[in-house]
Amino acid sequence: MEFPPLSTSFTISLPAWIRDELADVPDVIPSRDERMALVNRLADRNWREGNGGPFAALVAETATGRIVSVGVNVVLATNISSGHAEVTALGMAQARLRAWDLGREGAPELELMVNWRPCVQCYGAAMWSGIRTLVIAGSGPELEELTTFDEGPMIAEWAEAFEARGIRVVQDVRRDEAIDVFRAYRDAVIDGAVVVYNARSGD
């Protein structure tokens, strides 16, 4: 086989507007609530910029609120379907720290913050990343109802399975604000203003 045409690498990149959006944001945001406000803001801008779905995430030090990485859904921008916000934020943190285990001994405890319960892919991605806490704006049917995104087949006891692996789950941080983002996205979809990408639906 020849390289190319076979690919030997692919890159997940943040969009250029992230730099502007974060220019005046401090490196440390001690309040979890304020950190989630940033996540919701990035999620809202992300779909409006045509970059991907209305999703954002960040990795922060739990004790201090220092921001280690940010991520947004970059599926449309990169053509990489695994480039959800969680995979992006976790990968950026691992690239920065040069460590595949974000929960390694002796390092500050890290948490992943996302603007909704992860889909089944990102459920696993969070589980294998070493993060010690998952903080989500919310969970429940609102996301799928509003956005039509398929979260995939999750076990009913998904949060308990995190806890059993030593990963705390914190829910309902700025939930209403997260739903407002999804609602705005839904309205744009109805207007035909954005591309909805999703799994194939068995057509």
Next chain:
Amino acid sequence: MEFPPLSTSFTISLPAWIRDELADVPDVIPSRDERMALVNRLADRNWREGNGGPFAALVAETATGRIVSVGVNVVLATNISSGHAEVTALGMAQARLRAWDLGREGAPELELMVNWRPCVQCYGAAMWSGIRTLVIAGSGPELEELTTFDEGPMIAEWAEAFEARGIRVVQDVRRDEAIDVFRAYRDAVIDGAVVVYNARSGD
């Protein structure tokens, strides 16, 4: 916030030995069985090279057997914990084809081949990639028993959920050979010759 230290990209790359390993392999391998033999061979070499776990995958055109991409587990080599064989192979295919939907209309039907049932992360990654068929060497407890890798919480009806989304599942292609790879890896772990990475176990 400053970039850097915040990362703006990360890259998933195949190891250099892949090029040598595939130098004499044809671009088209019509037999599914022979394609899985290649997957098992890459999986076996991958852990011996210290690149990551004993896992490999490829994306091929179902009708012709043309190889679109290959992937191996690159977690240790790249520090990116999502860099499992499936995510790697799917991303390489999407980078080559410049398409996040590997099942888009008018394109040849593609299949993902892997040397065992995907973990929960890659279950979702396969689901969102657009592939129309998943071909696995096997499923069942042997993988977790032999390698101690945690597959994560999967729903019991995992294959049915693929089929419901229009993704066929083909099982038990060179199953014994896949188990031999896991057994060799297990023996090396017992000898202390390799690093086992995994999710945190709640310690």
